[in-house]
Amino acid sequence: MNYNWNWGIFLAQVPTGETTYLGWLLSGLQMTVMLSLSAWVLALALGSIVGVLRTVPVKWLAGFAAAYVELFRNIPLLVQLFIWYFVLPEILPGGTAFKQINPVAQQFLASMVCLAFFTSARVAEQVRAGINSLPRGQKNAGLALGFTLPQTYRHVMVPMAFRIIVPPLTSEFLNIFKNSAVCSTIGLLELAAQGRQLVDYTAQAYESFIAVTVLYLLINMVVMAVMRQVEKRTRVPGYIGAK
Amino acid sequence: MYEYDWSSIPGALPYLWEGMKVSLEITFVAIVAGIVWGTLLAMMRLSNLGPLSWFAAGYVNLFRSVPLVMVLLWFFLIVPQFLRAVLGLDPTTDTRLASAMVGFALFEAAYYSEIIRAGIQSVPKGQVAAAYALGMTYGQAMRLVILPQAFRNMVPLLLTQAIILFQDTSLVYVSALADFFGAAYKVGERDGRLVELLLFAGAVYFVICYSASYVVKRLHQGNGS
Numbered sequence: 532m533n534y535n536w537n538w539g540i541f542l543a544q545v546p547t548g549e550t551t552y553l554g555w556l557l558s559g560l561q562m563t564v565m566l567s568l569s570a571w572v573l574a575l576a577l578g579s580i581v582g583v584l585r586t587v588p589v590k591w592l593a594g595f596a597a598a599y600v601e602l603f604r605n606i607p608l609l610v611q612l613f614i615w616y617f618v619l620p621e622i623l624p625g626g627t628a629f630k631q632i633n634p635v636a637q638q639f640l641a642s643m644v645c646l647a648f649f650t651s652a653r654v655a656e657q658v659r660a661g662i663n664s665l666p667r668g669q670k671n672a673g674l675a676l677g678f679t680l681p682q683t684y685r686h687v688m689v690p691m692a693f694r695i696i697v698p699p700l701t702s703e704f705l706n707i708f709k710n711s712a713v714c715s716t717i718g719l720l721e722l723a724a725q726g727r728q729l730v731d732y733t734a735q736a737y738e739s740f741i742a743v744t745v746l747y748l749l750i751n752m753v754v755m756a757v758m759r760q761v762e763k764r765t766r767v768p769g770y771i772g773a774k
Numbered sequence: 775m776y777e778y779d780w781s782s783i784p785g786a787l788p789y790l791w792e793g794m795k796v797s798l799e800i801t802f803v804a805i806v807a808g809i810v811w812g813t814l815l816a817m818m819r820l821s822n823l824g825p826l827s828w829f830a831a832g833y834v835n836l837f838r839s840v841p842l843v844m845v846l847l848w849f850f851l852i853v854p855q856f857l858r859a860v861l862g863l864d865p866t867t868d869t870r871l872a873s874a875m876v877g878f879a880l881f882e883a884a885y886y887s888e889i890i891r892a893g894i895q896s897v898p899k900g901q902v903a904a905a906y907a908l909g910m911t912y913g914q915a916m917r918l919v920i921l922p923q924a925f926r927n928m929v930p931l932l933l934t935q936a937i938i939l940f941q942d943t944s945l946v947y948v949s950a951l952a953d954f955f956g957a958a959y960k961v962g963e964r965d966g967r968l969v970e971l972l973l974f975a976g977a978v979y980f981v982i983c984y985s986a987s988y989v990v991k992r993l994h995q996g997n998g999s
């Protein structure tokens with residue numbers, strides 16, 4: 532194989548001249564981080580609600596939550612993304628308004644909402660597992676102290692459950708960054724898409740893909756380091772892994 | 775309101791089925807190759823030989839840290855060049871299916887190896903000791919005692935991973951390879967009926983994956999575990 536390595540390509544100007552190819556990658560990195568973080572906040576909120584609902588002793592609420600989880604877990608992410616981006620604006624009443632906003636904002640919103648719902652189903656499963664893993668006595672103790680059921684959830688069970696499920700939530704948090712690469716398929720210029728664009732313009736495929744891969748590894752390491760601190764601070768004394 | 779028109783689906787069914795066959799082929803090859811390579815990786819990871827164990831750990835961590843889309847792009851870049859260089863293939867040969875299969879197999883092996891490692895570690899230590907006490911070699915102990923028990927414990931997890939893998943095959947879209955989703959998208963674009971075709975594709979994936987995960991759940995409960 533005779534491939535011409537050219538690592539200097541990252542410092543070369545892009546055809547429009549306003550930045551370097553490295554600038555493209557960094558703007559992609561920024562988009563990936565913004566997208567993943569905003570989707571994660573939404574996913575955590577939605578997932579907590581749905582996860583709690585799965586455990587409540589109200590049949591139709593638990594059934595609704597179960598259906599929600601099955602729906603978002605059994606359709607591929609790519610298909611969900613295309614449905615959010617291409618289908619829903621056509622068939623929902625507010626769709627015309629959506630199609631009039633800035634195209635980049637459209638791609639970002641569709642990607643964010645899609646990743647949020649997709650991940651929320653997984654977060655919900657972890658929250659449910661966390662709540663179910665609590666000893667029965669915790670709930671009964673709450674109720675015996677005169678808390679209503681919602682109060683018991685709010686003050687006793689949910690705070691405990693969240694402290695237990697930090698490790699599996701970390702892996703969902705890592706997944707959302709990786710899954711955000713799928714959003715390059717609707718044209719959102721996040722990290723993977725910038726990498727491909729760089730290949731299209733310069734034909735330096737190896738340098739570009741290596742750089743993008745390294746940036747993803749970097750995101751991974753930073754997230755793990757942050758979550759390790761969170762885990763340390765939230766560990767429940769007396770549980771496995773606690774000191 | 776949007777006017778639905780589902781009429782382009784019946785005529786496109788044979789083409790969609792061709793696409794589904796591609797999806798299933800990739801899934802099947804990736805499961806088989808992924809489990810075989812994943813088992814080897816898990817055994818390396820658990821071995822006492824430093825370099826082997828480091829290699830397996832590095833491999834698994836690398837593949838688990840990088841998005842699948844990125845892995846597929848890598849393989850669509852490397853595999854065709856590799857095949858051409860080694861087998862002397864004509865540059866016009868379509869290597870996208872082979873690239874997708876290699877990419878998925880190597881990627882999924884990292885995930886399978888973690889499941890299998892946990893499975894091997896779930897076998898009680900006494901079993902290993904008993905096998906060695908009977909005079910078995912490492913290979914015999916693994917093949918006859920540990921792996922059969924480990925795999926029995928892992929079946930539900932391996933099947934769940936297979937369902938995830940089947941969903942992930944839709945990502946070969948990045949190479950314009952016509953798997954089931956790619957085929958549905960192409961038909962939708964050709965007939966200007968993207969809305970109907972995408973909803974149809976979503977429904978088909980949902981029915982398949984939901985039924986499969988229901989079966990896995992029943993199997994799991996049937997095991998009494």
